[in-house]
Amino acid sequence: MAKKEGAAIVTRQAVDKILDAIAFDDAGLVPAIAQRHGTGEVLMLAWMNRDAVRATLESSDVTYWSRSRQKLWRKGESSGHTQRLIALRIDCDGDALLLEVEQAGPACHTNRANCFFRLATEDGLAMTSEPIED
Secondary structure: OEEEOOEEEOOHHHHHHHHHOOOOOOOOOEEEEEEEOOOOOEEEEEEEOHHHHHHHHHHOEOEEEEOOOOEEEEOOOOOOOOEEEEEEEEOOOOOOEEEEEEEOOOOOOOOOOOOOOEEEEOOEEEEOOOOOOO
């Protein structure tokens, strides 16, 4: 994906080809894993539909589909903790996406750096991080 001044340059024809390569499920969704650019830290898992993928590719502002609200949401639209797309990868079966992103602030709605802060241990669950203080 070519970039100019921090924004993806993706033609409509390229977006259509990318969308055709994605195997959306029966609900029209595909899981998308967000990974921090530069470190590889897994930040979160969310869902995207065709419109979310298109909006993300056209703007570089990562946009997801909210299953609970049944609408598109641009990451950080209310919190300011935005994600800027660096690269979008599609897995071998086309049924999962990996988004390499620049994350501004915490990625998790619990105000933690990532959503994977509960570690399974022999005693149950251990919290591996505390919320980030603003």
